[in-house]
Amino acid sequence: xxxxxxxxxxxxxxxxxxxxxxxxxxxxxxxxxxxxxxxxxxxxxxxxxxxxxxxxxxxxxxxxxxxxxxxxxxxxxxxxxxxxxxxxxxxxxxxxxxxxxxxxxxxxxxxxxxxxxxxxxxxxxxxxxxxxxxxxxxxxxxxxxxxxxxxxxxxxxxxxxxxxxxxxxxxxxxxxxxxxxxxxxxxxxxxxxxxxxxxxxxxxxxxxxxxxxxxxxxxxxxxxxxxxxxxxxxxxxxxxxxxxxxxxxxxxxxxxxxxxxxxxxxxxxxxxxxxxxxxxxxxxxxxxxxxxxxxxxxxxxxxxxxxxxxxxxxxxxxxxxxxxxxxxxxxxxxxxxxxx
Amino acid sequence: xxxxxxxxxxxxxxxxxxxxxxxxxxxxxxxxxxxxxxxxxxxxxxxxxxxxxxxxxxxxxxxxxxxxxxxxxxxxxxxxxxxxxxxxxxxxxxxxxxxxxxxxxxxxxxxxxxxxxxxxxxxxxxxxxxxxxxxxxxxxxxxxxxxxxxxxxxxxxxxxxxxxxxxxxxxxxxxxxxxxxxxxxxxxxxxxxxxxxxxxxxxxxxxxxxxxxxxxxxxxxxxxxxxxxxxxxxxxxxxxxxxxxxxxxxxxxxxxxxxxxxxxxxxxxxxxxxxxxxxxxxxxxxxxxxxxxxx
Numbered sequence: 001x002x003x004x005x006x007x008x009x010x011x012x013x014x015x016x017x018x019x020x021x022x023x024x025x026x027x028x029x030x031x032x033x034x035x036x037x038x039x040x041x042x043x044x045x046x047x048x049x050x051x052x053x054x055x056x057x058x059x060x061x062x063x064x065x066x067x068x069x070x071x072x073x074x075x076x077x078x079x080x081x082x083x084x085x086x087x088x089x090x091x092x093x094x095x096x097x098x099x100x101x102x103x104x105x106x107x108x109x110x111x112x113x114x115x116x117x118x119x120x121x122x123x124x125x126x127x128x129x130x131x132x133x134x135x136x137x138x139x140x141x142x143x144x145x146x147x148x149x150x151x152x153x154x155x156x157x158x159x160x161x162x163x164x165x166x167x168x169x170x171x172x173x174x175x176x177x178x179x180x181x182x183x184x185x186x187x188x189x190x191x192x193x194x195x196x197x198x199x200x201x202x203x204x205x206x207x208x209x210x211x212x213x214x215x216x217x218x219x220x221x222x223x224x225x226x227x228x229x230x231x232x233x234x235x236x237x238x239x240x241x242x243x244x245x246x247x248x249x250x251x252x253x254x255x256x257x258x259x260x261x262x263x264x265x266x267x268x269x270x271x272x273x274x275x276x277x278x279x280x281x282x283x284x285x286x287x288x289x290x291x292x293x294x295x296x297x298x299x300x301x302x303x304x305x306x307x308x309x310x311x312x313x314x315x316x317x318x319x320x321x322x323x324x325x326x327x328x329x330x331x332x333x334x335x336x337x338x339x340x
Numbered sequence: 341x342x343x344x345x346x347x348x349x350x351x352x353x354x355x356x357x358x359x360x361x362x363x364x365x366x367x368x369x370x371x372x373x374x375x376x377x378x379x380x381x382x383x384x385x386x387x388x389x390x391x392x393x394x395x396x397x398x399x400x401x402x403x404x405x406x407x408x409x410x411x412x413x414x415x416x417x418x419x420x421x422x423x424x425x426x427x428x429x430x431x432x433x434x435x436x437x438x439x440x441x442x443x444x445x446x447x448x449x450x451x452x453x454x455x456x457x458x459x460x461x462x463x464x465x466x467x468x469x470x471x472x473x474x475x476x477x478x479x480x481x482x483x484x485x486x487x488x489x490x491x492x493x494x495x496x497x498x499x500x501x502x503x504x505x506x507x508x509x510x511x512x513x514x515x516x517x518x519x520x521x522x523x524x525x526x527x528x529x530x531x532x533x534x535x536x537x538x539x540x541x542x543x544x545x546x547x548x549x550x551x552x553x554x555x556x557x558x559x560x561x562x563x564x565x566x567x568x569x570x571x572x573x574x575x576x577x578x579x580x581x582x583x584x585x586x587x588x589x590x591x592x593x594x595x596x597x598x599x600x601x602x603x604x605x606x607x608x609x610x611x612x613x614x615x616x617x618x619x620x621x622x623x624x625x626x627x628x629x630x631x632x633x634x635x
Contacts (some may be wrong), residue, residue, distance in 0.1 A: 061379075061435060106616055114619055116377065116437070117572050121612035127604040174572070228596045250441050290452045297446030300598045301424060301439050308431050 012077040021041045022169055025163040033166050034234065039275040040169045041230040046246075046255035046267035047180050048223020053253070055184060056216040057196030064121030064248035065126035068240045070228025072134060075238035078145035085168075085233050090227045100221020104214040105117055123249045130240040143238040158267035169230050176223060181264045183219075192216055193262070224252070258303055260310030269311050347476045349598045350591060355551070356566075358485040362492065362544035363560075364574065364582035366387020367536040371576045372513045374535030376425065376436055380443035382564030384420070384538050386557070387447050388413040389545030390455040393462050394557055402465045405611035406546045410539045417538025418531035424526070425534070452557050466552035485547060492540065493583060500579075509533060566593070569611035573618050575628020584626065589614065 025033045045275050047069055052058050069094045077083040077091065106118055136143040150164035158164040183189055191212045194202035230240050251274060259270020276297060281292040307314040363381060370378045378384075388409050416491045416610035424443055428436050466484030470477050500506035511519050512529040520526050537556055546561055549555045574581020589611045596610040603609055618626060 053434065059437065061437075086570060114572060117568050118619075119566060120565065121608070121615065124562075125606065125608045125612065130606055132605050139341060218462070242561070246561075253434075253441070257434060261434065288453065290449050290457065293445045294453065296448070297442040297444070300442035300445075304431075304435055304439055304442070306426050308428075308435055311352065313613075328450035 014023070018170075018174060020204060025158070025160075030160070030162050033162050034338070035275055035279060037162075037169045038231075039272045040166075040173045041227045041234060042100040042251060042275060043268045043271035044173050044176050044230060045224045045250045045294065046259070046271050048178060048220040048227070049266070050220075050256045050261060050263075050267045051180065051183070052220035053062030054218050054256055054266070055189060055192040055196065058213065058216065059116045060217075060220070061246075061249045061253065062122035062126075063220065063224045063252050065122045066100065066224035066244040067228040067231065067248050067252075068126055068130065068238075068245055069099065070096055070225030071232040071238040071287045072130065072143060072228075074141040074226070074229040075145045075232045078133075079143055085229075089172075089226060089229055092229045093222050096225025097218045097222040097303070100218035100225075101214050103221070104217025108210050108213060116229045117322065119249075123245050126241070127240045127242045127245050136153035136238075141240060141333055144236055144265075145232065145238070148233060165234055172226065172230055175267065176226060177264065180223075181337045184264060188212075188215070221264070223286045254300060256299070256310075258310055260308070260314075263310075263312040264311045265266050266310055273301075273311065311316045343543075344475045347441065349594045351476070351478060351482050353551055353591035354587060355479075355482040355485045355590070355595030356588035357570075358595065359544055359548045359551070359563060359586075360490045360566040360589050361489055361583045361586025362540055362547070362571045363563060364495070364586045365492065365572035365579055366540040366544065367571045368566060368574075368576060368579050368582040369533055369540065371571075372579075373509060374421075374425070374530055376433075376440065378575075379440040379564075379635070380420075380447060380538070381537065381541060382560035382567070383444045383451070384413070384417065384449040385541030385545040387451050388416070388538065388542035389452045389462070389549055389555060390460075392542065392546050393460050393549075394455060396462065402463050402546075406543065406545070408466060409546065410542045413538040413542035414535040416535075417541075418535035420538070421531045421534035422508040422527075426530070457557070459554035459556050462546070462549045465546065483552070488543070488547065489583065492543070493579070496579060505529075505532065528604040539550055565608070566590075566611055569615050573611075573625060574613045575625025577629060578625065578627035581627030583624055 007017055021036075024036050028036070030058075045063060049063050052060055069183070073095060074085065074088040074090045078085060103119075103122060130141050134141050134143065147161065148165060148168065149161045152160050154164055158167055184192070187201075191202070191207045194205070195212050196302045197208055199209060255270035255274045256267050257270070257275055260266030261269065265299060278292070278296055281296040281299065282289065284295060285291045308318070351445070355603055363385060366385070367378060367381050370381070385531050391412060392402075392405045392409040395408055396402055401410070410608060420443065424439060428439050429514075431439075438441050459615070466480065471480070472478070499504075500510060508519070508524045509524075509532065511524060511563075512526050512533075516526045534601040544563075544593065552559060566589055567586070570585035571582050573588060574583070574585030591608055592610050592614060596607045599605075622628075
């Protein structure tokens with residue numbers, strides 16, 4: 001699929017998907033809308049991590065810390081300083097980007113599993129930092145900012161506050177995904193992939209390895225930070241337990257792996273699947289809440305076994321198979337997506 | 341500076357360092373034989389420790405319970421390798437990382453489902469005595485832990501350097517394809533490596549829990565972070581490095597808690613500052629072998 005027709009088909013698909021997403025809160029109630037909104041902010045963070053892990057090959061298991069940083073920045077600015085939610089986003093973006101760049105510098109020397117470890121340290125350290133420096137409700141680390149409410153001009157389509165918040169989250173997610181889509185298709189995206197696949201070769205053709213890697217790290221931190229802000233807007237609560245921070249870091253990774261690494265649709269699909277699988281595992285045995293992580297963990301392993309390259313990868317393979325069967329056998333087709 | 345206080349903190353650090361070292365050894369064993377960083381190592385140890393607790397709860401003496409649990413863990417570890425890890429043999433490292441994370445979640449929650457969520461007490465295998473040597477109080481715990489680590493290291497060294505199985509394990513780690521041609525059963529060796537790591541985890545769990553308040557589902561997570569730090573410091577492919585790394589991290593932590601007031605409650609900064617420092621200077625760890633890349 002290429003050229004103008006391919007682009008039109010893709011834009012069409014995106015428009016339909018966004019339309020369906022926009023329709024969801026009209027039909028479903030508060031509980032489900034909250035779930036959809038959760039899928040949205042997990043998707044934003046997963047997209048960011050995908051830039052780093054999927055496209056650039058650097059594994060991080062500490063992005064829960066950046067998510068938490070975004071969440072606390074927004075929560076504290078709104079709660080203590082009376083900022084408007086949207087006004088906090090640029091602050092979060094710039095600050096997360098800067099911190100991401102600072103943390104990303106070791107990535108120049110430290111690779112692969114070692115980098116995963118450094119980022120694990122980040123996830124382990126962040127809750128302690130919050131405990132030490134944040135003094136929220138009743139001396140705890142909880143910060144509960146006022147949530148945005150539906151403005152009067154929006155009562156036509158979003159009479160309820162949770163619907164309004166969902167639309168805010170959706171709008172931000174769409175903007176972030178469009179930016180990511182443009183990034184990975186352009187010069188920067190090619191550089192990311194080249195560095196992932198062969199550093200030495202990439203540097204000989206003039207790609208600045210250090211700048212590419214640090215930028216990838218900083219950008220993924222920015223995405224995780226924005227996701228944290230959106231998360232706080234949806235749940236109205238910033239918290240950073242040791243378990244939650246680690247869990248979130250894993251959640252983002254899981255979302256991109258089940259969705260499909262190094263694809264734009266992957267993190268979105270993966271985040272939705274993740275949120276609903278998790279919910280399904282919880283609903284399966286309502287009297288045994290402890291069992292749900294077990295079911296989820298085992299389900300994850302089985303899913304990896306069936307679809308090692310994620311849903312998007314599986315779909316592409318299936319698509320190729322169908323095309324091979326329908327097309328003439330005399331002209332072997334080279335699919336551009338196999339080159340990455 | 342108070343010398344006695346310094347020495348007693350040093351001993352404190354050494355005894356927690358032993359625990360980090362044991363778990364780091366387990367991580368290194370798996371990394372050496374399979375090239376996998378096992379994020380579920382802590383939870384495997386947790387599961388074994390719950391099993392040990394269950395045996396003592398049945399009335400068995402602690403030492404016997406640990407012995408049975410070590411054997412059972414060996415079998416369990418080999419089983420995990422065969423059933424959960426082997427199918428991903430040819431997958432990307434990221435997929436394997438996710439698989440071990442899935443195992444992490446599953447084991448943690450299964451342990452709670454099977455053994456209950458209430459905090460458990462596990463008696464220490466070492467007697468509670470305190471000797472006073474020149475003004476410094478030395479507990480039998482510390483001595484016992486250091487002794488245990490030495491025995492573990494000695495046994496592992498004998499296994500790897502002086503037996504046929506050890507030779508085969510090292511060969512598999514170095515080049516699985518050639519081993520297969522030579523008739524070494526690579527699969528069996530991988531299972532053996534995982535079993536060994538699980539058994540080490542069982543020992544580590546059984547000695548770490550008595551030093552903490554109680555056995556809960558979160559018992560091993562903090563320890564695992566330090567064990568990772570230890571393994572990274574020493575080098576992921578070096579058992580000696582794991583031991584030295586574990587002791588250094590343990591001592592550094594104890595001294596940070598005692599002497600660096602600004603780092604109160606964020607002592608975790610210390611091990612990671614160490615890792616970062618070491619990795620920036622020597623990316624393969626203190627004792628690790630540097631990887632040579634062929635272009």
